[in-house]
Amino acid sequence: MIDISKQTVKIDCPECKRSIPVTLKQIADEVKVRCSCGQEIQLKDKNGTNKKALRDVNKSLKDLDDAIKKLGRL
Numbered sequence: 222m223i224d225i226s227k228q229t230v231k232i233d234c235p236e237c238k239r240s241i242p243v244t245l246k247q248i249a250d251e252v253k254v255r256c257s258c259g260q261e262i263q264l265k266d267k268n269g270t271n272k273k274a275l276r277d278v279n280k281s282l283k284d285l286d287d288a289i290k291k292l293g294r295l
Protein backbone atom coordinates (compact mmCIF):
# COMPACT_ATOMS: atom_id res chain seq x y z
CA MET A 222 0.00 0.00 0.00
CA ILE A 223 1.40 3.35 -1.03
CA ASP A 224 0.80 6.29 1.27
CA ILE A 225 0.46 9.16 -1.18
CA SER A 226 0.36 11.75 1.60
CA LYS A 227 4.08 11.09 1.98
CA GLN A 228 4.71 11.64 -1.70
CA THR A 229 6.71 14.75 -2.35
CA VAL A 230 6.14 17.18 -5.16
CA LYS A 231 8.08 20.22 -6.17
CA ILE A 232 6.73 23.72 -6.08
CA ASP A 233 8.48 26.78 -7.46
CA CYS A 234 9.53 29.54 -5.14
CA PRO A 235 7.85 32.76 -6.37
CA GLU A 236 10.95 34.69 -5.41
CA CYS A 237 13.95 32.74 -6.72
CA LYS A 238 12.14 30.09 -8.83
CA ARG A 239 13.95 27.31 -7.02
CA SER A 240 12.10 24.00 -6.71
CA ILE A 241 11.07 23.18 -3.18
CA PRO A 242 9.99 19.64 -2.28
CA VAL A 243 6.82 19.46 -0.20
CA THR A 244 4.68 16.51 0.80
CA LEU A 245 1.04 16.16 -0.22
CA LYS A 246 0.20 16.22 3.47
CA GLN A 247 1.82 19.64 3.79
CA ILE A 248 -0.31 20.87 0.89
CA ALA A 249 -3.45 19.33 2.35
CA ASP A 250 -2.65 20.97 5.69
CA GLU A 251 -1.89 24.26 3.90
CA VAL A 252 1.26 24.80 5.91
CA LYS A 253 3.87 27.45 5.27
CA VAL A 254 7.17 26.30 3.89
CA ARG A 255 10.33 28.35 3.74
CA CYS A 256 12.62 28.41 0.75
CA SER A 257 16.36 28.50 1.27
CA CYS A 258 16.26 32.11 0.00
CA GLY A 259 14.10 33.00 3.01
CA GLN A 260 10.82 33.39 1.12
CA GLU A 261 7.85 31.88 2.93
CA ILE A 262 5.31 30.12 0.77
CA GLN A 263 1.80 29.52 2.00
CA LEU A 264 0.61 26.25 0.54
CA LYS A 265 -2.95 26.35 -0.75
CA ASP A 266 -5.16 23.73 -2.25
CA LYS A 267 -7.48 26.09 -4.06
CA ASN A 268 -4.97 27.73 -6.40
CA GLY A 269 -4.43 24.49 -8.26
CA THR A 270 -1.27 23.47 -6.47
CA ASN A 271 -2.88 20.32 -5.23
CA LYS A 272 -4.11 19.47 -8.71
CA LYS A 273 -0.57 19.76 -9.95
CA ALA A 274 0.57 17.74 -6.97
CA LEU A 275 -1.85 14.97 -7.74
CA ARG A 276 -0.69 14.93 -11.35
CA ASP A 277 2.89 14.64 -10.15
CA VAL A 278 1.90 11.89 -7.75
CA ASN A 279 0.14 10.02 -10.50
CA LYS A 280 3.29 10.28 -12.55
CA SER A 281 5.34 9.07 -9.59
CA LEU A 282 3.01 6.14 -9.13
CA LYS A 283 3.25 5.35 -12.81
CA ASP A 284 7.05 5.51 -12.61
CA LEU A 285 6.94 3.18 -9.64
CA ASP A 286 4.61 0.86 -11.48
CA ASP A 287 6.97 0.83 -14.46
CA ALA A 288 9.90 0.13 -12.14
CA ILE A 289 8.04 -2.79 -10.60
CA LYS A 290 7.21 -4.15 -14.03
CA LYS A 291 10.87 -3.94 -14.97
CA LEU A 292 11.79 -5.85 -11.83
CA GLY A 293 9.28 -8.50 -12.82
CA ARG A 294 11.08 -9.03 -16.11
CA LEU A 295 14.41 -9.72 -14.51
Ligand SMILES: [Zn+2]
Binds near residue numbers: 258
Ligand atom coordinates in the same frame (compact mmCIF):
# COMPACT_ATOMS: atom_id res chain seq x y z
ZN1 LIG B 1 13.35 31.04 -2.98
